[in-house]
Every structure is written in C-alpha cells, then in structure tokens.
Amino acid sequence: MSLPHPTETIAAIATAPGTGAIAIVRLSGPDALALADRIFICPAPRPSQRPPGTFVHGQAVAPSSGEVLDDALLLVFHAPHSYTGENSIEIQCHGGSQAAQRILAALFSIGARQAEPGEFTKRAFLNGKIDLTQAEAVADLIHARSERAARLASAQLADALGIRIRGIYDDLLGVTADIEAMLDFPDDELPQHVPTELSGRLEAVSRHIQALLDTWQEGHVLREGARIVIAGAPNVGKSTLLNLLAGRDRAITSPHPGTTRDTIEEAVVLLGYPMQLIDTAGLRDAPGEIEQEGIRRTHRALSQADLCVFLVDASNNLSAAEKAFLAAHKPEKLLVLLNKIDLGQKIRTENLPGLDSMPISLKIDPPIAKISGKIVQKILRTPHGSDHAELAISARHRNLLLSALEDIKFALHHLKTGSEADFFPAANHARAALDQIGYVFGKNCQEELLDAIFSRFCVGK
Ligand SMILES: Nc1nc2c(ncn2[C@@H]2O[C@H](COP(=O)(O)OP(=O)(O)OP(=O)(O)O)[C@@H](O)[C@H]2O)c(=O)[nH]1
Numbered sequence: 372m373s374l375p376h377p378t379e380t381i382a383a384i385a386t387a388p389g390t391g392a393i394a395i396v397r398l399s400g401p402d403a404l405a406l407a408d409r410i411f412i413c414p415a416p417r418p419s420q421r422p423p424g425t426f427v428h429g430q431a432v433a434p435s436s437g438e439v440l441d442d443a444l445l446l447v448f449h450a451p452h453s454y455t456g457e458n459s460i461e462i463q464c465h466g467g468s469q470a471a472q473r474i475l476a477a478l479f480s481i482g483a484r485q486a487e488p489g490e491f492t493k494r495a496f497l498n499g500k501i502d503l504t505q506a507e508a509v510a511d512l513i514h515a516r517s518e519r520a521a522r523l524a525s526a527q528l529a530d531a532l533g534i535r536i537r538g539i540y541d542d543l544l545g546v547t548a549d550i551e552a553m554l555d556f557p558d559d560e561l562p563q564h565v566p567t568e569l570s571g572r573l574e575a576v577s578r579h580i581q582a583l584l585d586t587w588q589e590g591h592v593l594r595e596g597a598r599i600v601i602a603g604a605p606n607v608g609k610s611t612l613l614n615l616l617a618g619r620d621r622a623i624t625s626p627h628p629g630t631t632r633d634t635i636e637e638a639v640v641l642l643g644y645p646m647q648l649i650d651t652a653g654l655r656d657a658p659g660e661i662e663q664e665g666i667r668r669t670h671r672a673l674s675q676a677d678l679c680v681f682l683v684d685a686s687n688n689l690s691a692a693e694k695a696f697l698a699a700h701k702p703e704k705l706l707v708l709l710n711k712i713d714l715g716q717k718i719r720t721e722n723l724p725g726l727d728s729m730p731i732s733l734k735i736d737p738p739i740a741k742i743s744g745k746i747v748q749k750i751l752r753t754p755h756g757s758d759h760a761e762l763a764i765s766a767r768h769r770n771l772l773l774s775a776l777e778d779i780k781f782a783l784h785h786l787k788t789g790s791e792a793d794f795f796p797a798a799n800h801a802r803a804a805l806d807q808i809g810y811v812f813g814k815n816c817q818e819e820l821l822d823a824i825f826s827r828f829c830v831g832k
C-alpha cells in the first residue's frame with residue numbers, strides 16, 4: 372500500500388445525535404493511550420498501562436481544570452487488535468449531546484483532531500484489517516433498509532465478495548505473468564499450444580467476472596431500492612393497490628375518476644427488497660389544469676421508474692389510450708394487472724401477448740403476496756428471484772468489472788491472432804484488467820477514490 376500511514380490521533384462521537392441512554396466517544400491513533408491518561412481518572416493502573424481488551428470505570432475530566440465532565444466507562448484496545456488496527460480508546464458516557472461533546476472538546480484541547488466521515492474505517496482499511504469490499508459493507512450495513520439488505524452487507528463484511536474477487540485477481544495475475552513470459556520467447560521456439568492454453572484460462576476468468584456481474588441487479592435493488600410507478604387510467608384501482616402494498620391507508624381512494632392528482636410516494640419493503648412505490652394521477656385527456664400537471668408528473672415518474680405496474684379495469688375493453696401506452700413501453704419494464712375481475716373479465720392474459728399480466732380483484736381477496744412476488748421477480752429480472760443474496764456487487768464494482776471484461780476481450784483477441792507482435796498488447800490489456808480487479812478490493816487505490824468511498828460514511832464510523 373503506497374498511501375501514507377496516519378500519524379494523527381482522531382476522535383469523534385460514534386453514537387447517533389439526540390437523546391439516548393449512552394453516548395460513545397472514539398479515539399484512535401498513536402497518541403490515543405497517552406491522551407486517555409490525561410482526561411480519564413480511574414483507580415491505578417492508568418488507562419495506558421491497562422491490558423488490552425479491558426474496560427474500567429472512572430471519570431472523564433477537563434485536562435486544564437480537572438473538572439469532572441462525566442462518569443464513564445473506558446475501553447482499551449491495543450494495535451493491531453482494534454477496529455482501526457491502531458491504539459484505540461472508547462469512552463461510554465451518558466447519552467444526550469452534552470457529556471460526549473464536552474469529552475470530545477477535552478480531547479481536542481490536548482491534540483486530538485476531529486475524525487472525518489468514515490475515517491476510523493478508512494484506517495482499518497489502510498492498516499490491512501479489512502479490504503475495500505468489507506469497508507463498503509460497513510456503510511451498506513449502516514444504510515441497509517431491509518433485513519435482506521443487512522444480510523447481504525454482513526456476508527460482504529465477512530469477506531464473501533472479497534474472497535471471490537481476490538480469487539479472480541490471483542487467476543488473472545497468473546495468466547498475465549505467463550503472457551508476459553511469452554514475450555521473452557523467440558517466435559519460432561514458442562510451443563504452439565501455449566497461446567491457446569492461455570486463452571482458455573483468460574476465458575475462464577471472464578466467465579467468473581460475468582457471474583459476478585450477473586449479481587448486480589440484485590445488489591442495486593438491495594442497496595438503492597427500486598422505484599415502482601403505479602400507472603393507468605383514472606379509477607382503475609391504483610391508489611387501492613398502493614394502500615394494500617403499503618399496508619396502510621396512504622392515499623385517498625374513491626369511485627370518482629381523477630381522485631389522485633399528484634404523485635404519492637411510499638417506501639415499502641417487498642419480500643425483503645426496499646422499494647419506493649409511486650401512485651400517480653390517472654392518465655387521460657384531463658379537463659383541468661391541476662390534473663394536467665398531475666399527469667405531467669406521472670410521465671416524469673415513469674421516465675425514472677425501474678418498473679411500471681400498469682392497472683387496467685379488466686371488466687371493460689382496453690381503450691385506445693391504454694393500447695398506445697402498452698405499445699410505447701418496454702415489456703420488461705411493465706407488469707399489467709387486469710383488475711376488477713369481480714365485475715367480469717373482458718381482457719385476458721391471452722389478449723396481451725408478450726406482456727406479463729395477471730388477472731386480479733383488489734376488492735375481493737386481493738392476491739397481494741402474488742403481486743409482490745411478481746414485482747420482485749420483474750425487478751430482479753430473474754425467473755424466480757434468488758433466495759439467497761450471499762453476494763451481490765455494487766455499481767462501483769460493476770463499472771470496474773465491466774472495464775476489466777473489456778480489456779480481457781482485447782487481450783483474447785490479440786492472443787488468438789497469434790503472432791509474436793500481438794503478445795505485447797495482449798499482455799498490456801491483461802495488466803489493465805488486473806488493475807481494475809485490484810481496485811475492487813482496494814489494491815493500489817488512489818487517495819481520491821478512497822475519499823469518495825469513505826465520504827458516504829457517518830462521522831465516528
Ligand atoms: N369492484 C371493484 N372495485 C374496485 C377494485 N379495485 C378498486 N376498486 C374501486 O375502484 C374505485 C377507484 O379506486 P382507486 O384506487 O381510487 O382508483 P385510482 O386508479 O387510484 O383512481 P384515480 O386516482 O382517480 O386515478 C374505488 O371505489 C375502489 O374501491 C376491484 O378489484 N373491484
């Protein structure tokens with residue numbers, strides 16, 4: 372790792388602001404133990420002389436005046452056996468904003484500096500305690516919006532993704548080294564089978580990369596959530612569906628067409644996947660100005676949606692406008708619900724070839740579990756939705772893997788062309804792919820990249 376090792380001692384409040392039972396002040400760096408001695412009074416031995424992994428009860432005091440700031444517990448960690456890999460101290464004091472703030476100010480007054488967002492975790496990475504995929508998992512876990520998202524983050528924190536990526540890196544490193552070794556062979560002495568064998572190994576690497584890329588959609592939905600727009604003509608049951616999926620009476624429903632005139636958003640978790648549901652104004656040639664604006668908003672929401680759930684009143688025939696809507700949207704982004712079949716069914720699944728559709732009644736026995744399952748399936752673009760999200764890459768990983776795959780493609784092309792002159796560009800492309808894979812787990816990363824990643828964190832983590 373070419374990045375400099377931290378020399379400053381950093382401090383921050385690690386607990387969320389607001390009223391609570393306990394607040395935690397964290398301190399990490401070369402002077403952590405010495406600074407603790409100056410602001411913490413406890414029965415001998417002093418904090419710096421205490422064994423690692425222990426805690427002691429005492430008082431946090433202002434170093435200048437000796438004023439007692441709070442009764443507190445102090446935990447001692449010695450490098451490298453701490454979160455950051457450095458000497459670290461945690462002080463558990465009373466909650467609320469004052470006690471922790473005063474202890475923090477005391478630490479600043481004797482040389483500690485305010486930690487930046489994610490700086491403790493960044494140090495853990497710089498000290499080799501975790502790789503970059505694990506550091507990212509810490510942020511994912513903190514931001515997880517569903518249990519499934521948290522499980523994915525935990526698995527990544529336990530190195531599930533890191534192990535796979537490093538495996539790919541090692542395989543690619545081996546092939547790259549062997550391609551580079553070919554450069555030293557005179558053309559006529561190189562055994563014929565060597566480039567073929569190397570191509571085979573590169574193809575295997577690209578299959579492994581592709582398998583990881585296939586997990587992106589799931590990772591994207593779990594991390595960012597999906598946007599589901601509920602659209603359709605007025606009065607088809609859009610708001611009724613929103614309320615059923617949300618499990619509460621979020622939107623007004625009524626028999627009068629044009630009830631919903633603005634977009635209404637609701638965050639829900641469907642089968643473990645966080646989603647933003649957006650109920651919209653019914654699409655029609657609207658009479659009023661307000662409704663027209665509502666319909667403009669419907670179109671805007673549709674343009675940003677991952678999926679459109681399009682409701683129709685199946686007890687009537689499709690209108691020309693509905694037909695036009697269905698023709699204008701991509702089938703993979705459409706789920707058509709044939710609603711109100713309790714009133715009769717004139718539109719059937721067979722009438723909508725090439726589209727995913729489902730006959731339902733939201734009034735009598737609405738099949739909410741089935742609708743949720745279908746939405747998740749469409750969003751994940753898998754036939755059944757996967758049961759275990761043990762591993763799913765993020766957008767950052769995806770961009771790097773795509774670019775690695777591109778370089779491997781070029782390397783393969785040059786290898787297969789087969790003349791000695793082509794081995795050099797083949798080696799270069801393989802090296803470039805190797806760099807991209809390395810960036811995924813943080814090998815040779817630039818400072819700016821790390822800053823971008825760790826700025827997503829909270830202060831104190
Ligand atoms: N019979 C029957 N009525 C339904 C069904 N689903 C919804 N409704 C009724 O249809 C009416 C319209 O429902 P809403 O959910 O307000 O429809 P909407 O699409 O949001 O309507 P707008 O906001 O006006 O665009 C309400 O009276 C619902 O109770 C169904 O499956 N069968």
Ligand SMILES: [Mg+2]
Pocket residue numbers: 609610611622623624630631650651
């Ligand atoms: Mg409505």
